[in-house]
Amino acid sequence: MATLSVTEDCEQLRKAFAGWGTNEGLIISILAHRNAAQIKSIRQTYAQTYGEDLLKDLNKELSNDFERVVLLWTLDPAERDAFLANEATKRWTSSNQVLVEIACTRTSQQLLLAKQAYHARFKRSLEEDVAYHTSGDFRKLLVPLVGTYRYEGEEVNMTLAKSEAKILHEKISEKAYNHEDVIRILATRSKAQINATLNHYKNEFGNDINKDLKTDPKDEFLAILRATVKCLTRPEKYFEKVLRLAINKRGTDEGALTRVVTTRAEIDMKIIKEEYHKRNSVTLDHAIGKDTTGDYEKMLLALIGHGDA
């Protein structure tokens, strides 16, 4: 039984599509202020009441960036990750970053749900698609990253942290960035363990590991390794940077902007906004306001304010 407000939401959304054009403002005012569970209810009720999939109707009515942000937001988080991951496997290596993002910033449970959603939607496993669409070093790193089911406990073995920090340093010094040990450590150890290892790395060898991984700024594999490290240890800093680059880029990278906002709105957007403000001296709201327009801008702003709503 849908609650009164869910029924109302469905009616309003239906009205937003009625007649010529679309009442985007109405769509924003409803969807941007609902959480994933509520949106799920709305989709179910909409389908029962009108016999159509809300997403298909949105697809029909909306266009471009605005459509994409609404569509992504309306998907269930697991479906969203599956959708983004699938898209990423079909693109060039620059999209590998999206795979790293999904594999490393989600919890083990969230990643698992995404993989289940992937089975259901694409009739294949995420691992087989990632493996099929990558090769060489990228495959060696990405397949284990998406395949892993990390232990989520806080236990840390300090002896192991020391020995693995040493191994990492050794391989990096030899420029053996794709070495099995490097990949093994990053792809299989728990996040707590990796944190301990990298802290020890810094204590013992003086630099942040990412600084040592910056030897060639053009090397794409190194960039992916750095992204992996950052996603595993400091996701809010990683996302701040993605947002900053997306906004500062001439013309704006709406894909990245949309992706980060829709995937983090319910998770850690508040912390990301703080990071953004600290790093850029302006608020994220302000930056988005300056860089985007219209309904797209309105939706984004509504979503990043989501936690405060």
Added chain:
Amino acid sequence: MISILGKWHQDDRKSYRKGCPQFFIQDDRLFEKWDDRHVAFLKHEFLRLKNAVVLWTMHPWERDARLMKEALVKGPQAYGVIIEVASTRSSEQLLGARRAYHSLFDHSIEEDVAYHINDSRRKRLTKIILCIEQLLVGLVSSYRYEGPKVNEEIAKSEAKTLFAAIKNADKKNPIEDEEVVRILTTRSKPHLKAIFKHYKEINGKNIDEDLDDELSLDETMQCLCTPQTYFSKVLGAAFQNDADEHAKEALTRVIVTRADDDMKEIKEEYQKKYGVSLSKKIEDAVNGNYKDFLLTLIARGE
């Protein structure tokens, strides 16, 4: 045995000891000492029932997690068990085992497999072991699609890829071929069965017959596509006269872990392959309560 031993007095037991010089050796300190090997042998035989019962009563997830852990600790000769568990279970069963592993050992199975094999590699420094590591990590990490949908074009093309890798085996070991590992560790089982079929059409032989048996690729393929063949082979090996302890333990493991799954198909395959029923073989070769327990398990569902 119980009815005899249980009734003996001290003197009876002393006569027994003196009368069996093959089991008991006269020691300098004036007592009949158990021959070490026979004590070990007896302990082993009693242990089998205990192990079987303990394994049987465990939750399947815990069972699989412990089997894999044990295999890791034992080393390379036991890696076949890891392949067996990772490849013959359904995606959900394997996932459950991985969860149980978290609870039991505070690590993920993938980190332990990667680490242990890596460790042994340090001592032996061979590239092949590295490839085996990648195969095993891939297998335990897999979360295969379980639906029936198969892309026949891709299956055909991957059968050709595997064929080419096998043809090239004298120059490069198939296990070093990243495409071979990719296909085996990520493709769904229906897809792999389609590959099996296409391979036979190309080459006239079953792919597992063509794969090198030193590096477990053939076992992997069998486990994934025709598990009954694999299991009946393992059971057959357990009954060999020269079977070592590892081979014998497989009897408990296979029967306990498959009793609820595909035991019926395994029995059929065994009968076909060895010309005698599995129950008869167990009747002849095994003793005591352990035998009864095994027979009860394999008779389930009939």
